[in-house]
Amino acid sequence: MSEQRLGALRERLTQDGLDGFLGFREQDFRYLVGFSGDAGALVVGQADALLLTDSRYIETAQAEVRGARTAQHGQPLVQDVAAAMRQMGGERWGFDAESVSYGLYQRLQAQGTQLVPTQGIVLSLRMVKDREEIARLRRACAIAADALEELIDRLRPGMTEQDAAVWLEGRMREMGAEGAAFPFIVASGPRGSLPHAGASARVLQAGDMVTLDVGCRYLGYHSDITRTVGLGTPAAELRQIYEVVRQAQAAGIAAARPGVLARDVDRAAREVIAAAGYGERFGHGTGHGVGLEIHEWPQVSTRSDDTLAVGMVLTVEPGIYLPGLGGVRIEDTVLVTADGAEVLTPSPKSLRML
Ligand code: ZN
Numbered sequence: 001m002s003e004q005r006l007g008a009l010r011e012r013l014t015q016d017g018l019d020g021f022l023g024f025r026e027q028d029f030r031y032l033v034g035f036s037g038d039a040g041a042l043v044v045g046q047a048d049a050l051l052l053t054d055s056r057y058i059e060t061a062q063a064e065v066r067g068a069r070t071a072q073h074g075q076p077l078v079q080d081v082a083a084a085m086r087q088m089g090g091e092r093w094g095f096d097a098e099s100v101s102y103g104l105y106q107r108l109q110a111q112g113t114q115l116v117p118t119q120g121i122v123l124s125l126r127m128v129k130d131r132e133e134i135a136r137l138r139r140a141c142a143i144a145a146d147a148l149e150e151l152i153d154r155l156r157p158g159m160t161e162q163d164a165a166v167w168l169e170g171r172m173r174e175m176g177a178e179g180a181a182f183p184f185i186v187a188s189g190p191r192g193s194l195p196h197a198g199a200s201a202r203v204l205q206a207g208d209m210v211t212l213d214v215g216c217r218y219l220g221y222h223s224d225i226t227r228t229v230g231l232g233t234p235a236a237e238l239r240q241i242y243e244v245v246r247q248a249q250a251a252g253i254a255a256a257r258p259g260v261l262a263r264d265v266d267r268a269a270r271e272v273i274a275a276a277g278y279g280e281r282f283g284h285g286t287g288h289g290v291g292l293e294i295h296e297w298p299q300v301s302t303r304s305d306d307t308l309a310v311g312m313v314l315t316v317e318p319g320i321y322l323p324g325l326g327g328v329r330i331e332d333t334v335l336v337t338a339d340g341a342e343v344l345t346p347s348p349k350s351l352r353m354l
């Protein structure tokens with residue numbers, strides 16, 4: 001895998017007139033050479049590659065890294081990075097402008113290196129997942145969907161939002177997850193109108209709608225699923241917007257297939273919500289890519305220029321939020337296939353009133 005991915009990176013560097021690339025993000029390490037550590041630097045030239053890390057990680061690096069040499073760096077790291085660049089040669093070295101801090105940039109420049117800012121080179125390679133990545137994403141999604149179903153089975157008035165979140169993270173770990181993909185959103189009752197409300201000490205009550213937006217990490221790869229359930233019988237308008245969101249989400253998934261613009265998936269979902277009169281109550285994008293990061297490319301929003309291709313993994317997650325009353329969001333992680341999109345997080349979507 002590493003050889004293929006490094007090969008694709010080098011091809012892209014050549015197209016962009018670059019002689020090499022410096023990676024400093026843990027996702028660069030994991031994706032390009034298979035290293036699971038989060039400290040160091042990856043120096044990729046046209047004919048050679050070197051992963052530099054410190055004494056905490058060098059043994060792991062030696063065991064895991066494929067396609068690159070490994071070495072323990074001295075202090076400062078940038079000195080060894082510059083030495084490797086000189087040894088590999090070339091004039092124009094790219095770095096990712098979004099992830100290198102200004103301080104690191106200055107320290108690299110002080111070593112006499114010539115650096116070219118680039119935008120999303122590795123992120124764009126990561127958009128289409130290979131077989132190994134899809135297997136990991138599948139597992140991450142299955143754990144999240146199964147654990148969420150178990151939580152929904154035990155959800156009842158009297159529990160706090162935090163109780164639900166803590167139980168769920170433990171259950172995901174028991175099922176083989178490395179941990180939560182992000183701090184879970186458990187938004188009950190009126191808190192449901194806050195799209196990104198963290199789990200609070202609020203006690204769940206009969207009549208609440210409860211939005212559960214959760215996911216886990218498995219071998220570096222993330223999953224993302226949201227279900228909204230009722231406790232007892234929620235207010236009529238909440239039950240009504242549930243149906244609208246359910247139809248919007250189905251329309252979004254139905255629109256996802258190779259060759260389609262990601263913004264057309266957004267539009268398919270958004271039109272259903274607008275037609276029901278709730279367009280102003282759906283303020284966020286319809287989804288995002290999922291992989292080594294919980295939010296990555298492609299973006300699924302009104303402004304996205306990304307075109308879907310086989311092997312992309314993304315979420316479809318429209319919602320309606322009514323301040324003072326509550327909200328509904330339904331989300332699946334889906335895989336773009338030759339003839340459409342496969343839901344990787346299957347679980348019931350008709351309104352459950354527990
Ligand atoms: Zn989510």
Ligand code: ZN
Pocket residue numbers: 224287288315317331
């Ligand atoms: Zn999401």
